[in-house]
Amino acid sequence: MRSLLHSLALLVALLAAVCHAVHPVEVQGQNFVDTVSKKRVMIIGVDYQPGGQAGYKPDSGEDALSNGTVCLRDAALLQQLGVNTIRVYNVSPKINHDECASIFNAVGIYMIIDVNSPLGGESINRADPASSYHVGYLSRIFGIVENFKGYPNTMAFFAANEVINDLGTVKDNPQYIRAVQRDLKNYIAKHSGRTIPVGYSAADVRDVLQDTWAFLQCAIDGDDNDLSRSDFFGLNSYSWCGESADFQTSGYADLVTTFGDSSIPVFYSEYGCNKPEGVARPFNEVQALYGKDMTALSGGLVYEYSQEESDYGLVNINDNTTVTLKKDYDNLQDQFNKLDISLIQSTTPSATQIKSPECDKKLITNSVFDSNFTVPSPPDGAEDLINNGVDDATQGKIVEVKETNVPMAAYGSTGVQIENLAIHPLANDESNTPGGENTSPSGSASAAVPSPSKKGDASRSTGGWTLAVCVFAAVLTLL
Helix, strand or coil, X not given: CHHHHHHHHHHHHHHCCCCCCCCCEEEECCEEEECCCCCEECEEEEXXXXXXXXXXXXXXXXXXXXXXXXXXXXXXXXXXXXXXXXXXXXXXXXXXXXXXXXXXXXXXCEEEEECCCCCCCCCCCCXXXXXXXXXXXXXXXXXXXXXXXXXXXXXXXXXXXXXXXXXXXXXXXXXXXHHHHHHHHHHHHHHCCCCCCEEEXXXXXXXXXXXXXXXXXXXXXXXXXXXXXXXXXXXXCCCCCCCCCCCCCCCHHHHHHHHCCCCCCEEEEEECCCCCCCCCCCXXXXXXXXXXXXXXXXXXXXXXXXXXXXXXXXXXXXCCCCEEXXXXXXXXXXXXXXXXXXXXXXXXXXXXXXXXXXXXXXXXXXXXXXXXXXXXXXCCCHHHHHHHCCCCCCCCCCCCCCECECCCCEECCCCCECCCCXXXXXXXXXXXXXXXCCCCCCCCCCCCCCCCCCCCCCCECCCCHHHHHHHHHHHHHHC
């Protein structure tokens, strides 16, 4: 008994500050896999960048994951939507993201992080990749690794996004994408306690798509441990548009044929065509994407959470930080609620292990595409940086989530206020799944004009019940 009490005391002490809600993810063949349960992880996601590129203000300490109250609001709505993954495009390596990362972790939502940004010197220049590949750039992207490696819900890193987007960008860029992937994976191996997948997000430009995938997934000299190859391949595709589209006319059938024998996970890193204009998206493609004909793919991320200039939003973020859901949110939630989660989770990872093809010019179908598989050497200073790490790195860690109630108002698509909006922390090891909820209240309001934001701190829970759930689960494990 004394030994058991000692063990419990130690356990409580360890869990007092941290309670993980998700297990880290790794890549096995075509799949993302939970490192503990060994079950497949299918991405049911949304791209998340409130404020768009303009919301990235590193000099002011602002990015998409810098404001815990905003993340609490959005995590509550994304949890009810049924999301288990977000993609975040622009983050600063110097900003502390503990609160936001911990909130998303608590509700079972993974994060796929882009290491680049739209600011000068913070991404590969597709017009002249050699000029942008230097130790200063590597210091920035390695800083992102340092910042996010400590969060168990950091699912993966995108090394680049749409660097290859037409026939004019197929020379040199493929090799530099592989170089950045190699450098990131070398840094992760040296400075992270776990493997974190690294991959690429491609434009759905059919002239270059298949060759881009073939170039990035192959193994140089047949070495499956070749660090320059992509761990996964994301596809930004908007080919399924409106009610009239289907599996064939959208080109989804062609994509299944192309990627069915992929040796790495393939998923939609962006999807959700907004044509015809002015009409709420029905998201009929969701049933196809997660249906029996597309089990070779690993799901996808809807573009995008908040309404920006490009008109792809699921919600409107009002000037006073309140939120109004769009009909697009309702439609997507309806589609997620129809998913057969048992089918999504049933694929056995070991059944989809496909050996990586050896890099060879024969893999490349377009004569314009550069089929030189020589990857550039790291720039001067990179070896020291990889071996010794980034100076003064901001290293993130999971912290206790004390706030659960959302302090600002949120409104359904008809203007009716959503009552008692809050996050619901999950027990240890769970990721979020669609729960059959309808977030928009029934009825209608005379006007969907948001009230001013509430003043003062958010309503506080006791902060202890989440910890109690984790301790109780751990105690049962010990007993």
